[in-house]
Amino acid sequence: MSQTVQGVIAPAKGAPVELVDIVVPEPGPGEAVVKVDACGVCHTDLHYREGGIGNEFPYLLGHEAAGVVESVGGGVDGVEPGDLVILNWRAVCGQCRACSRGRPWYCFDTFNAQQKMTLDDGTELAPALGIGAFAAKTLVHAGQCTKVDPAVPATAAGLLGCGVMAGLGAAINTGGVERGDTVAVIGCGGVGAAAVAGAHLAGARRIIAVDIDARKLEKARELGATDTVDATSQDVVEVVKELTEGFGADVVIDAVGRPETWQQAFYARDLAGTVVLVGVPTPQMTVELPLLDVFGRGGALKSSWYGDCLPSRDFPMLVDLYLQGRLPLDAFVTETIQIGDVEAAFDKMHAGDVLRSVVVL
Numbered sequence: 001m002s003q004t005v006q007g008v009i010a011p012a013k014g015a016p017v018e019l020v021d022i023v024v025p026e027p028g029p030g031e032a033v034v035k036v037d038a039c040g041v042c043h044t045d046l047h048y049r050e051g052g053i054g055n056e057f058p059y060l061l062g063h064e065a066a067g068v069v070e071s072v073g074g075g076v077d078g079v080e081p082g083d084l085v086i087l088n089w090r091a092v093c094g095q096c097r098a099c100s101r102g103r104p105w106y107c108f109d110t111f112n113a114q115q116k117m118t119l120d121d122g123t124e125l126a127p128a129l130g131i132g133a134f135a136a137k138t139l140v141h142a143g144q145c146t147k148v149d150p151a152v153p154a155t156a157a158g159l160l161g162c163g164v165m166a167g168l169g170a171a172i173n174t175g176g177v178e179r180g181d182t183v184a185v186i187g188c189g190g191v192g193a194a195a196v197a198g199a200h201l202a203g204a205r206r207i208i209a210v211d212i213d214a215r216k217l218e219k220a221r222e223l224g225a226t227d228t229v230d231a232t233s234q235d236v237v238e239v240v241k242e243l244t245e246g247f248g249a250d251v252v253i254d255a256v257g258r259p260e261t262w263q264q265a266f267y268a269r270d271l272a273g274t275v276v277l278v279g280v281p282t283p284q285m286t287v288e289l290p291l292l293d294v295f296g297r298g299g300a301l302k303s304s305w306y307g308d309c310l311p312s313r314d315f316p317m318l319v320d321l322y323l324q325g326r327l328p329l330d331a332f333v334t335e336t337i338q339i340g341d342v343e344a345a346f347d348k349m350h351a352g353d354v355l356r357s358v359v360v361l
């Protein structure tokens, strides 16, 4: 039997979000219905609302979530009702050209639920990143459910479903930060702050946080930054070099995603170092560089999709580190809010007042 629950939709491009009744079908083969316990408000939800990602309105927003499996369809053996799961937006297929070469974190054919959730009148909803978790319950592909230790609070666990995983993974997976490395992170919002925490966890000896907002720099220090750079008054490249014996950092992570921040990352990096782009640029943005600098500085220029995470490998591991007190996920939760407060949370995000607002259900 299908169920009717409340959910937050973006009805049309640029329009405020609305709390409405949505119909969640019984899970079909390979699908699961999850009772959502917590869902973080991510920049990408705002991008959907503004029409920056697609034009398939109405969207069912929310994609950074944890909850409990309520029911599963036929052929599902990885999770069962009662499991605490983090929802992921990259359920790997196991068969595409990336998966078959043993690189499933690049999977090019990830799974989502086949059936659609709808409005009361039958209008089909497009769930954000194939999840749609600003809702009491949501329908997903069972592969989007990653089981974790039920001792973790859902507010902390859900963060691993998007922004915090993207930042941690940019440092640990894509950047390959190791014990003893020097690291700079440009932009310390939710994603960049998580990259700072990731560099700390990996044993970086120097972690330089860069932002234009003093509140973000203070938070970055709490999460392990050894030095901070105020990009409104300081020359980012010069200061990063000064702090690294004149050489530049081994790994520089751009968690803003603008041409000027990416160029700072490029030149604030030591010879043979690594640049990781995790902030998402817009289609209009371009960079121009002397090709000789690209050659002469060597190293690697990488982009990080979802922190190059493999949910089945990374989520349970990071939850275990949280439970040991080694990964301060609670520090990312600035506030918990009700499901009707998503629009207000977008305003706070826009003003830079929060790392994460988390809807609790």
Ligand SMILES: NC(=O)c1ccc[n+]([C@@H]2O[C@H](COP(=O)([O-])OP(=O)(O)OC[C@H]3O[C@@H](n4cnc5c(N)ncnc54)[C@H](O)[C@@H]3O)[C@@H](O)[C@H]2O)c1
Binding pocket: 042, 043, 044, 162, 163, 166, 186, 187, 188, 189, 190, 191, 192, 210, 211, 212, 213, 216, 231, 255, 256, 257, 261, 277, 278, 279, 280, 281, 304, 305, 306, 307, 349, 352, 355
């Ligand atoms: N690659 C992925 O898989 C992935 C996943 C989630 C989010 N993202 C992207 O990561 C980016 C950051 O997301 P977020 O949630 O942290 O956003 P956010 O708005 O919370 O953080 C951005 C931070 O950058 C700072 N900033 C802005 N301009 C700056 C500049 N010129 N120099 C230094 N700092 C500057 C802001 O003060 C803010 O603290 C976004 O582009 C988002 O879309 C990427």
Ligand SMILES: [Zn+2]
Binding pocket: 092, 093, 094, 095, 096, 097, 098, 099, 100, 104, 106, 107, 108, 109, 110
């Ligand atoms: Zn695949």
Ligand SMILES: [Zn+2]
Binding pocket: 042, 043, 044, 045, 063, 064, 162, 163
């Ligand atoms: Zn997100």
